[in-house]
Each structure stands twice: as C-alpha cells, then as structure tokens.
Amino acid sequence: MNNPLLDPDGARRLLLGNEAVVRGALEAGVNFVSCYPGTPSSEIPDNFRMLAPSLRYVFEYSANEKVAMECAAGAALSGALSLVIMKHVGLNVAADPLLTMTYTGLPGGLLIVSADDPGCHSSQNEQDNRNYARFAGLPCFEPASAQECKDMGKAALLLARESQQPTLLRTTTRIAHLRGPVLFGPLPETPAPIVPFARNPGRFVPVPAVARARHRALAANLESLRATAETSPFNRARGAGEKGVIASGVSRAYLHDALMSLGGEDGLRIFELGMSWPLPEKSLADFMRGLKILLVLEEGEPLLEQALNALAHKLSLPVEIRGKVPPLEIFGEYSTGAVRQALLDLRGEKTQTASPLAASAPAHPALPGRPPNLCAGCAHRSAFYAAREIFGDGVCYASDIGCYTLGLLPPLKTADFLFCMGSSISAGSGFARFGGPVVAFIGDSTFFHSGMTGLANAIFNRHNILIVILDNGTTAMTGHQPNPGMDQETLGGGCTRLDIESVVKGCGVKRVARVRGYNQKALLERFSEMKEESGVRVLIVEEPCVLYARRFLKKSRDSRARVARQDASAAACLETLACPAFFRNEDEMGVNPDLCTGCMVCLQVSPSFAAWKGGAI
Amino acid sequence: MSAALRIFLTGVGGQGSLTATALLARTVMDQGLEVVSGEIHGMAQRGGVVESTVLLGGFRSPAIGRGEADVLLGFEALESLRALPYLAPGAFVLSSSEFIPPPGVSMGRDKAPELEDIKKGLGAVAAKVWFLPINALGRKAGAVQSANSVLLGALCATGVLPFGPEALRASVKKYLPAKSVEANLRALELGEEAIRAAAEKSAERPPKTH
Structure with a gap:
C-alpha cells in the first residue's frame, strides 16, 4: 500500500505531530490500537484506520474512552503491544481502569496518548493531564516537535513493554497539529511478538490483599523508571552560568525561538525535560546546584515548579525558582513572546522595545464576527x-x-x-x-x-x-x-x-x-x-x-430553495431558521445557491419559499 | 540557516487553506530548507476562521504571535483585516480581494468593511499590499478550488520566498491529485502574472529574491 507513513528507513517526510505518532508506533511494532476520536487527537486514529489494510495491527474505534482503555489493557494483558488514543477529557472517562492497571502492570505493554488542549481551541476545559502521570503512576513523555512525536511514541511503547508499566505520551494542540520534518527509522519486518499470558490472580485480580501489595510494586517500579529518566536521551542539560531554565513540552520550542530572537543562550544553563515523569531528581538537583535563579517553563499547572521547589528545599539549595510569573500564567497557551519576556526578566534586562507581546497594530474595531455555525442543510x-x-x-x-x-x-x-x-x-x-x-x-x-x-x-x-x-x-x-x-x-x-x-x-x-x-x-x-x-x-x-x-455517501440534491415572495413570512423564516445560505440586503432576501443543499426545510417553514431546479433563479 | 520568514495564513472553513498550507510547507522542505508549520482548526469545518502558519529559517514553534508575521496570506478579504494584529511592521500582505460574508453580514445585521478600508488598514502597517480576485482567477484557471494556488503563485512572484515558482510547480505535480494538477498549474501562473502586472503598473520592480 502506498502511504508515506510506510516509507522505508531513512526517509524524511513532513508530518503532522499526530501522523508522526503513528509512524513511531509502527516502528515499535504495535499490535493493537483502540481509541475514541476527539480533537486534537483525531488524526492519529484516522491514519491508523487508513493504514489498517497493511495488516500490521488490529485497530478499532471504541464506543468510549473507558472501553477503549479497557480493550487496549486487555490486549496488553494478553501480550499485545497496545496503544490507546484520546483527547484530554477522554482520560477522565478512562481514569477508572487506568488507576488500577498501573498497579497490576501489563506484560504486553500499553501506551496511552492524551492530547491536551491548553487554550480550549476545541474543548470544554483546559485540564493538564500531566496530573494523571502523577495520579496514576505513569512514565510521561512530552514531545516538542514532529520528530519527537515519532521518537517518543516509539520509545514510550518500547518502555511500556520492557517495564510492563503503562506509559503516557502527552501532546498538546500545537504539537498534535504542527507539521515538521521527520526522519524515519526502520519498520520491523513483523509486529512485536505476543508475550504469552501467564495466569497470576495474585497479580491481576486486585482484591484488597493483592491491591495493597501491587501499590508497593507500582512505587518500586516507578523508582526504577526514575533511573530510566535520569539517563533518558530526552532529558538533556547544557550551558553554564548562575541562571538556569528548565523547560518541558511545547515550551521547549518557545524557549528555542525566544533564545534565537535574543541572539543566543550565553550565560544560561538549560535543562530540556522530554521524559517528564518520574522526575530525574538527581539530574535536576545536579542542574540546580550553583544556580542562583531558575526559570521553569511549563504550560498549565505549576507541577514542575512545585516539585523543583520541594527538591530544592529538601537539598537546601539556595536557588530562587520562578515559574508562573507574568506574563506566564496557568491559563491558556504560552508563546515565544511570553517566554522571551520571561527570559529578559531573568537576565535582569529591561525590555528593549515595547513589550514583545504588543502587536504592531491594534485589532480593527468591530469587525463582523465569524463564529462556527451549523452548516447549511444541517x-x-x-x-x-x-x-x-x-x-x-x-x-x-x-x-x-x-x-x-x-x-x-x-x-x-x-x-x-x-x-x-x-x-x-x-x-x-x-x-x-x-x-x-x-x-x-x-x-x-x-x-x-x-x-x-x-x-x-x-x-x-x-x-x-x-x-x-x-x-x-x-x-x-x-x-x-x-x-x-x-x-x-x-x-x-x-x-x-x-x-x-x-x-x-x-x-x-x-x-x-x-x-x-x-x-x-x-x-x-x-x-x-x-x-x-x-x-x-x-x-x-x-x-x-x-x-x-x-x-462520503456521494449524495446530493439537484433542487435548491429560493425566496419566491419578498414578504413578512420570508423575513420571519430568515430570522428564526437562520440558515447560513440565507442572505438579505437592502434590495432583497434570498438563498445563496452555492450554499443551499436543497434540504427544503425553509419551504416547510414559510410558504414564501419555493424550489427550483438548475438554471436561473 | 536560511533567512527567517514567518508566514501567517488565514481563511474560512471550507476554502482549503490548510491544503495550501501543507503544500507550501512541503515545498519549503523539498528545497532543503528548515520549516515548521501549524494549523488551528477546532470547529473550523463549521464555517469559522481557519488560521495556519509556515515558518522558515529554524523556528521550532509553529505559532506566530502578534506583531510577528513577515507575510500574511489572506484567502478572504475580511479575514485578512482581522489578522492585522499579527503583522510585523513592514510585512508583505497578499490577500484575496473577494469576500465570503459572515452570517451577520449576510443577514444585513452587520456591515463588512469596504475593500478600500481593508487596503488602508493593512497598508498602514505593511510595506507592500497586494489584492487579487483569487476566486475569479481560479475559475479562469479551470476550477474555483484552485484559487488557493493563485495566491501561492503570487507569493512566489513577489520574491519574498527563497525559491521561485518552479519549486511550487514541482509540488503541485508531486502532491496534488492528478485530476487537479492542470488547473492548479494554470492558477499558479495566473497568480504570478497578476503580481507582475501589478508591479509593472506601479513602475516598480518586484523585490529581489533572498
């Protein structure tokens, strides 16, 4: 099958972050994929669906996220390398099984992809699902580029199998929907081998006595995963100086671009945290030693900031830790401009020009809005x-x-x-x-x-x-x-x-x-x-x-609606039905034939509308 | 590293501006240049605003903030004006001169600004502003769906990109479905011609290529 996501080792393709996650999973040899679609995660399952005829894995849309999580966990229990995909609020639906499967562990390996939506581009809240990494006990990876979506997706799946602990790949809207170059690694000849299921009710049936023991097992497993984080190639420190920055997720991209605009990173120590849970505490402590001041860049809740404060306190490190300082706040998304401002403050420099957040021109006053609307013919x-x-x-x-x-x-x-x-x-x-x-x-x-x-x-x-x-x-x-x-x-x-x-x-x-x-x-x-x-x-x-x-069904209607009588009835229909195909100007009311789908609801609402077939109105 | 260039694209759901964005980003990559691109389309399929970006020159964030866009590609005239705060001083603006009226305007409740006001508003910040009837030119090219290629062809002709129209022609052939290649190639040409004609008219040479 001819799909760029199946291209060979060494290929370099421009991919959506979501497409790159798919490639990463294929490189890891994923056996089973389930999901419930939700923006900004939907292109991941969409692509798995398109690639399903490649017969590399079993794929299904589930009825909801809890079911998706349980199916994937069941598959992972039976030995399949499994992946489950959802948007951030979906993980709330799936939280019940999640918080116990981290106790039992899953021998086949399970990766959970949670696509968060800071700024509520298409969601009812902007919850920070890094909380679930802490809450449930999940190793967490946070990509900042399309390449990392691929690389971390693969690494997180392989870690899930190796450690038998479910892992989390946490993306955000900007990362899921960015396009960037991705260098492909090899696709395995065959998917991952199935790990034979060994009956063990003392592990997999969490009655209270088992659950108490498994809670301790989870804690021990997370400690060994902390050692993984200490040496992870996704966690890197560089630079020298008394001022430092620790950044995670998309903030790493903003940091890079802000430093580019400021002419470099001289005098700064920088820690990029790609595998963000469990925290590599030794590496972070080493990084903070000798720092006078530290800026923490993380969108959403100040989770990293709080953990670093606790760590610095425990080790009596005399470092001032800054996180949510203006213009950085817990609400919405960060930006290159906001990070630039925080860096200037960190360096103790006055802002050279006006605030970098200021636009060169104010928004034009009172432009007519273009809110999303139900389609014509809906x-x-x-x-x-x-x-x-x-x-x-x-x-x-x-x-x-x-x-x-x-x-x-x-x-x-x-x-x-x-x-x-x-x-x-x-x-x-x-x-x-x-x-x-x-x-x-x-x-x-x-x-x-x-x-x-x-x-x-x-x-x-x-x-x-x-x-x-x-x-x-x-x-x-x-x-x-x-x-x-x-x-x-x-x-x-x-x-x-x-x-x-x-x-x-x-x-x-x-x-x-x-x-x-x-x-x-x-x-x-x-x-x-x-x-x-x-x-x-x-x-x-x-x-x-x-x-x-x-x-998709290739159905269309050849008739369209028109306004036959310019009267009060037609006007009332325009006001109360408010189809986007309607228009009204000084001279007349009408139905835009390019937008009308021929549903003919307006004809039923008002006798002043009529149908026409092709030709002139 | 090639010169930094941040391109902000804006349009209305259903216009295909995201396809144009991906085509442009792939062209940049095929030229061996560093590129990152982004799109925000939460509920855009339902007739809302669609904003996207293409950034050349080593950026890692796909977002363009206020006052940061070097180039604005507007697929609809009103949306071009709405994107005004994103323009960096001295930016280039290439915009459709045609309107897709939002519901309030269609229903006679709101009034859209006149094209002259839009030109004036953008011209106050931008170094250069071009307006093209992209849908009319798209229809002339053989399919109104090729209107986006008119804008891309025009962008190439202005010389603000570090490559010429040949690169875009190669992309159209490589990435678009076979049945739409011909109309899109013609649309690229019509866009280029429109810019050349405008440049001659103002007795001014197009800016030099980077």
Missing part, C-alpha cells in the same frame, strides 16, 4: 427550530458534546447547560427533578459513548425527560469517524451496526418515535404530543450529516 437546525416552535422558553435544554452544541447560538438557543459527553440525559434528568421540564439533545455517537447508561438510569429512577437523539449517522464533529450506529454498508465487514431504537426500547423506554430530520410536520407533531406526556420519552431524529452525505 438537520440539527431543523430539529432545533421545531423544538423552539413547540417549547420556546418553557423548558430547559440540556445539550451534549458534538456539532449540535452550536444550537446554543441565537436564534435557535437550544442549549442551556452542558458538562461532558453523555451528560444531557443524566444531568437533564437531575435538573428536571427541581428545575421544570427538560428537553435533552444528544447525538448518535455520544449516545453510544455514555448516553445509554443515563437512559437506563432515567428509566430505573422514573425520571421525567424528553430525550432527542440526533442521529446523523456519523461522528460529525471530529471528522466523520465510525460509531456503532453507522449504517452497515459504511461500517464494512469488520463491525456490526447497533440499532438505536432497539437499544432505547431494550432499556425499557415505552414512548419512542422516529422522524426524518428534514420533516418539519412530523417533528412538530411528535414534539407537540410528547410535550403533553410525562416520563421518559425518546424522539430519534434521523438524517445523515449533510457534509458526510455529500463527501
């Missing part, structure tokens, strides 16, 4: 419109994670609260106990991820909630990855489709209806009926994601 818009027609502000809307979170935007305004994947059903259930009626929206992939347990609970505890499952047949937000609800033809031979309605009924829901997403009449009727009912009601709204239908 069936979610149709469902939200109908819900708002029937319920208005008389209910609270529980939203969930997916494109449909964008329903929060006016005029649809169908998102009042949200925590995490699957929370619409369970948080909605709890809310409705005290807060009045709730309509919950959840997508198909999110329903399979963690909506099903909330639904079972809602039936069990006789909650009062209307659940709308927006089934667009794909995992749209992250780039159309498969999920258990996808049609069988698209899934192919390797997977079996699950029918959402059967699952819902199987959970004991008595009131279930299915409608097409573009059918306003049916949507309005079902919503009206269900508004008058109580208990758990489920409406399944089916319509393929319009982007997915066009790109």
Whole structure:
C-alpha cells in the first residue's frame, strides 16, 4: 500500500505531530490500537484506520474512552503491544481502569496518548493531564516537535513493554497539529511478538490483599523508571552560568525561538525535560546546584515548579525558582513572546522595545464576527427550530458534546447547560427533578459513548425527560469517524451496526418515535404530543450529516430553495431558521445557491419559499 | 540557516487553506530548507476562521504571535483585516480581494468593511499590499478550488520566498491529485502574472529574491 507513513528507513517526510505518532508506533511494532476520536487527537486514529489494510495491527474505534482503555489493557494483558488514543477529557472517562492497571502492570505493554488542549481551541476545559502521570503512576513523555512525536511514541511503547508499566505520551494542540520534518527509522519486518499470558490472580485480580501489595510494586517500579529518566536521551542539560531554565513540552520550542530572537543562550544553563515523569531528581538537583535563579517553563499547572521547589528545599539549595510569573500564567497557551519576556526578566534586562507581546497594530474595531455555525442543510437546525416552535422558553435544554452544541447560538438557543459527553440525559434528568421540564439533545455517537447508561438510569429512577437523539449517522464533529450506529454498508465487514431504537426500547423506554430530520410536520407533531406526556420519552431524529452525505455517501440534491415572495413570512423564516445560505440586503432576501443543499426545510417553514431546479433563479 | 520568514495564513472553513498550507510547507522542505508549520482548526469545518502558519529559517514553534508575521496570506478579504494584529511592521500582505460574508453580514445585521478600508488598514502597517480576485482567477484557471494556488503563485512572484515558482510547480505535480494538477498549474501562473502586472503598473520592480 502506498502511504508515506510506510516509507522505508531513512526517509524524511513532513508530518503532522499526530501522523508522526503513528509512524513511531509502527516502528515499535504495535499490535493493537483502540481509541475514541476527539480533537486534537483525531488524526492519529484516522491514519491508523487508513493504514489498517497493511495488516500490521488490529485497530478499532471504541464506543468510549473507558472501553477503549479497557480493550487496549486487555490486549496488553494478553501480550499485545497496545496503544490507546484520546483527547484530554477522554482520560477522565478512562481514569477508572487506568488507576488500577498501573498497579497490576501489563506484560504486553500499553501506551496511552492524551492530547491536551491548553487554550480550549476545541474543548470544554483546559485540564493538564500531566496530573494523571502523577495520579496514576505513569512514565510521561512530552514531545516538542514532529520528530519527537515519532521518537517518543516509539520509545514510550518500547518502555511500556520492557517495564510492563503503562506509559503516557502527552501532546498538546500545537504539537498534535504542527507539521515538521521527520526522519524515519526502520519498520520491523513483523509486529512485536505476543508475550504469552501467564495466569497470576495474585497479580491481576486486585482484591484488597493483592491491591495493597501491587501499590508497593507500582512505587518500586516507578523508582526504577526514575533511573530510566535520569539517563533518558530526552532529558538533556547544557550551558553554564548562575541562571538556569528548565523547560518541558511545547515550551521547549518557545524557549528555542525566544533564545534565537535574543541572539543566543550565553550565560544560561538549560535543562530540556522530554521524559517528564518520574522526575530525574538527581539530574535536576545536579542542574540546580550553583544556580542562583531558575526559570521553569511549563504550560498549565505549576507541577514542575512545585516539585523543583520541594527538591530544592529538601537539598537546601539556595536557588530562587520562578515559574508562573507574568506574563506566564496557568491559563491558556504560552508563546515565544511570553517566554522571551520571561527570559529578559531573568537576565535582569529591561525590555528593549515595547513589550514583545504588543502587536504592531491594534485589532480593527468591530469587525463582523465569524463564529462556527451549523452548516447549511444541517438537520440539527431543523430539529432545533421545531423544538423552539413547540417549547420556546418553557423548558430547559440540556445539550451534549458534538456539532449540535452550536444550537446554543441565537436564534435557535437550544442549549442551556452542558458538562461532558453523555451528560444531557443524566444531568437533564437531575435538573428536571427541581428545575421544570427538560428537553435533552444528544447525538448518535455520544449516545453510544455514555448516553445509554443515563437512559437506563432515567428509566430505573422514573425520571421525567424528553430525550432527542440526533442521529446523523456519523461522528460529525471530529471528522466523520465510525460509531456503532453507522449504517452497515459504511461500517464494512469488520463491525456490526447497533440499532438505536432497539437499544432505547431494550432499556425499557415505552414512548419512542422516529422522524426524518428534514420533516418539519412530523417533528412538530411528535414534539407537540410528547410535550403533553410525562416520563421518559425518546424522539430519534434521523438524517445523515449533510457534509458526510455529500463527501462520503456521494449524495446530493439537484433542487435548491429560493425566496419566491419578498414578504413578512420570508423575513420571519430568515430570522428564526437562520440558515447560513440565507442572505438579505437592502434590495432583497434570498438563498445563496452555492450554499443551499436543497434540504427544503425553509419551504416547510414559510410558504414564501419555493424550489427550483438548475438554471436561473 | 536560511533567512527567517514567518508566514501567517488565514481563511474560512471550507476554502482549503490548510491544503495550501501543507503544500507550501512541503515545498519549503523539498528545497532543503528548515520549516515548521501549524494549523488551528477546532470547529473550523463549521464555517469559522481557519488560521495556519509556515515558518522558515529554524523556528521550532509553529505559532506566530502578534506583531510577528513577515507575510500574511489572506484567502478572504475580511479575514485578512482581522489578522492585522499579527503583522510585523513592514510585512508583505497578499490577500484575496473577494469576500465570503459572515452570517451577520449576510443577514444585513452587520456591515463588512469596504475593500478600500481593508487596503488602508493593512497598508498602514505593511510595506507592500497586494489584492487579487483569487476566486475569479481560479475559475479562469479551470476550477474555483484552485484559487488557493493563485495566491501561492503570487507569493512566489513577489520574491519574498527563497525559491521561485518552479519549486511550487514541482509540488503541485508531486502532491496534488492528478485530476487537479492542470488547473492548479494554470492558477499558479495566473497568480504570478497578476503580481507582475501589478508591479509593472506601479513602475516598480518586484523585490529581489533572498
């Protein structure tokens, strides 16, 4: 198969950080890969999926991160070199098995990739998953380049097998989505050998007596892994002087570029920490000896700063340690400019010019915004419109994670609260106990991820909630990855489709209806009926994601909508449906034929719209 | 080490600016030059702003901060102006002169700045500003999807890159799908021609290649 990720030893390719992780895993001989897609990690599994016909490994999209973690851990227990990939919040979902598998250890080896998102480019929080390295007891690698994504991915997998301890490769958005040159190493002729499973309940069944002993085993293993960190090629010190910098993760790139702009690193000692847990305390202590002042560069929480303070205190080292000093803070991302400023302060130099963070020009005032929006032809818009027609502000809307979170935007305004994947059903259930009626929206992939347990609970505890499952047949937000609800033809031979309605009924829901997403009449009727009912009601709204239908199912419509009458009805439709294909200027209202997908929802909302086929409007 | 050059690219989801970014970065690498490139596209597929970067000359961070961009490649006129704070003093700006109206403007609630205002705003900071009708030229090249190559061809013709248009032509042939090569080669040429014509018009030679 012709894919640059399979190119031979010595090839040099420009790769995304995420693509480089894939190459590293292939070089290590990975046997099993599981995941739940989530930005900024999604290109890793996307590429494993594309390369799956190479038959080098077994790959699967899992229903959620906990399942992905458990499948990968099971595979690693049975002797396979395993890899599991998720975004940072996914590791919360997977934390339960994680915090015990570090006790048992996994003979085949397991690497966990967590893609963090400082700055919340596409996430609901900016949690720092280096905390999990400390919490669970995971050797942690933090790449700062595409080359390191490859090299550390490989090294972390091989260390996982050698030590039998699960390891963590922690990337951030900037690293996952940078492109840089990567020099390839050799691909093994065959994947890693399977380590035969040796039954040992005294190790692998953590009843309390076993768990207590395994906790001690974990501590001992981490101490020997600390020795690995002391000699790791990813941990390097250089330079001389009384002022020092310790940097980890993407901050190492910012440090390099800031020093480049300042004309070099004379008079500075620099420690680059690539394998960042367990801390190589001896090397770090040696580094700090003789330093008067030390700058710690780490995005997110001051974890390294605190550990170094403790170490310096323990050894009575008279070094002043600076970490989160302005403009460096725990919020958002660092930058070359911010690091440059911190370096100038460290050197005791006044900033030569104005602040390096200052732009040469201020932002232009009041430019019209371009927020993300539901696409033209998105069936979610149709469902939200109908819900708002029937319920208005008389209910609270529980939203969930997916494109449909964008329903929060006016005029649809169908998102009042949200925590995490699957929370619409369970948080909605709890809310409705005290807060009045709730309509919950959840997508198909999110329903399979963690909506099903909330639904079972809602039936069990006789909650009062209307659940709308927006089934667009794909995992749209992250780039159309498969999920258990996808049609069988698209899934192919390797997977079996699950029918959402059967699952819902199987959970004991008595009131279930299915409608097409573009059918306003049916949507309005079902919503009206269900508004008058109580208990758990489920409406399944089916319509393929319009982007997915066009790109992958190769479906398109030859008809388009147009505004046939320039009247109040058309104006009201423009205001309340707010399709991005609509336009309005001083002369007229209309539908942009380049953007219109022919869903014809507007025709059902207002009699002033009409269909046309090709030709002039 | 070649001269440092930080290129900031901005456009709207669906325009294909990330494909253009990857093509440019691969071209730089194929020239044996140091390169790092980045992209931020959280929810961009849903019509939001897409920002990306290509940095030559030994940078390791893919990010470009405020006041740091030596070149701005704008795939949409309004987004070019929005990127103004990223420009370093004396930067080069190459931008589409065409608009993709954001929802507020389409609906008549907001008003987009006039092209003249955009030119003036960017011109106040940049040493040189070019505006090209990239979609019109893309259509002329045979496919509106090749509009991005118009901008890349124009970039090469300005001489700010340490290589000429031949390198980009080689990349189009090497990295783009066979069916779109012809239109993109033509689009590169149209971009180059547009810059040459503009340079002649202002009776000014294009800046020298590095």
